[in-house]
Amino acid sequence: MTNSFKELESANCILAIGTNTTVAHPIGSMRLMRAKSNGAKLIVADPRRTQIASLAHLHIQHRLGTDVALINGLMHIIYKNGWHNQAFIEERTENFPALAEVIEQFPPERTSEITGVPVDQLKQAAEWYSRSESSAICYVLGITQHSTGTDNVKSLANLSMLCGQIGRPSTGVNPIRGQNNVQGACDMGCLPNVLPGYQYITVPENLEKFAKAWNAKLSPTPGLTMVEQIDAILDGKFKGLVVFGANPVTSYPDVNRVEKAMQALEFLLVMDIFPTPTSAFAHVVLPACSFAESDGTYSSSERRVQRVRPAIPPIPGKANWETLQELSTRMGYPLKYTCGEDIFNEMASLTPAFGGMSFARLNEKGLCWPCPTADHPGTQYLHQGRFSRGLGMFNAIDYRPPAEAPDKDYPFWLTTGTLFTHYLTGTMTRRCPTLHHENPVVEVEINPEDAQRLHIEAGEEIQATSRRGTIKARALVTTKVRPGVVFIPLHYAENAANRLTNAALDPVTKTPEYKVCAVNLAKSA
């Protein structure tokens, strides 16, 4: 997030797009509701009528995968009406003419045709967002999990810069992260192209600094992302895979293919807290500690590094870092950490954005990075006065339809997502009796019109099939989804929505298109 959660309360307008926030981040969504009761205009753009959508002043129910067209259309209206922030564009950005050229092609009528959103709704949203004193954008995986995910995010950045709604309190472009430490895993360099603190491996000074500190030879060549790794396994390039706290055989797209890859491995090492569909393929399974047995830190969505403290001793008998350390030592690269704090201090010494942090300083309320020195208070919002790269860059982005669209054989749009009681592949939440009780089995949301046409009764078990696989699910007949669209939550390993999803990747981030694919529905045999 460029800004902090609390700031959202004081925004005058919030555009929440592709984020089912009351379900995925309930306590974060409280800030949106408080902003609304403080008088902010709340606009929700989501193909489904989610709870937050029904509470909004305006719900834009655009067609799946048409986000770029929608945002370009909003910018068209803003620019034509002179609601943009000329001073901000001149002082803080570059490449505006290219953007102007693209948005010229998205007049309201065409935008409405592509997105299915009425013109007066487009105008209302454009006016509220651009003319409010401070407007914030919130988004999450509904924006990124597309083959056009990078385009979607850049389009939102364009919109915020066009209106000067960034770099001040209660503005910005704010991805609300779904997983507790997704921010931290990126911050720590668990990515194929960066070292801790987003220090690119392709910059020789970075690589040298770490090579020296770690006393190791490091490679300047970016590695493969997780979904590309599956291809590489099937091509025979990778023979071994080490999986730490992940469950690809439920969470990756096109699960049937992932299973083939797991079978093809000569050696699979899985470390996790529960048995999972992935650990069933493993050659060695190592038990892991949960958060309640770990001593360390997480980075929240607002870049706040907070303490995690052990409540009970490690159930497997070892802390997770000890297990990794012992494995590394056995492979001839000895590590000698003594505790979580010891590891944190080494990381902070090599990572300028964390340089001023220590457990002693984090103990009370955590700190938001960047926090470069021991007396730095941390950073509540980014891009004040200046973007990290200097001038903000406008990217001219044209609309591309999703990789797969419904046809005669697979006539429904499928989109996937989260339920309020469950988390990811459900290995934790489905073992909490209180949560399991709420949503024990997988249900597919289907519009009453479609249900009637297919003679599907509410509560009946039906089959959903895509080009890649088939699952069974109970029919939940609801107007939350439009006719022609169905929704399946992703938490159920036994009927994994990802047996259906498409592994089409965004060309830059390699994020799979979880949010759109084509399926067929039929009564169960």
Place this chain on the structure above:
Amino acid sequence: MEFRSVLTTCPYCAVGCNMLLQVLDDQIVSTLPAKTGPSNEGSLCIKGWNVHEFVQHQDRLTTPSLRQNDSLKAVTWDQALDHAASELTRLKDTYGPESVAFVGSARCTNEETYVFQKFARAVFGHNHVDHCARL
């Protein structure tokens, strides 16, 4: 009876609510919201309130296991780690260091993740290390 209340951070979503785990004789019996949490200020959602229910669940993995004739058998830590190290070394020596890939997690701590990527990069000398950020 020994009672403790441990201030920590919720392991589910990235709002990062602070919570107090209520521990009675090494058993986590309930969860309370922390008023001092900057992002939650005394609230939790249904997932947070019930988080202790999975921690000491009977299904937790407690000992390492090793595949022997098609099924996983419980072994000691030393046996499991020795075997894992020798298999990874074998692949590295036979097919080259680029034959092993690494998938980390967005749920582990920063410290665990730091050690994980350091292990992958320093021992194997490549960057085939990623996690589920995109999921």
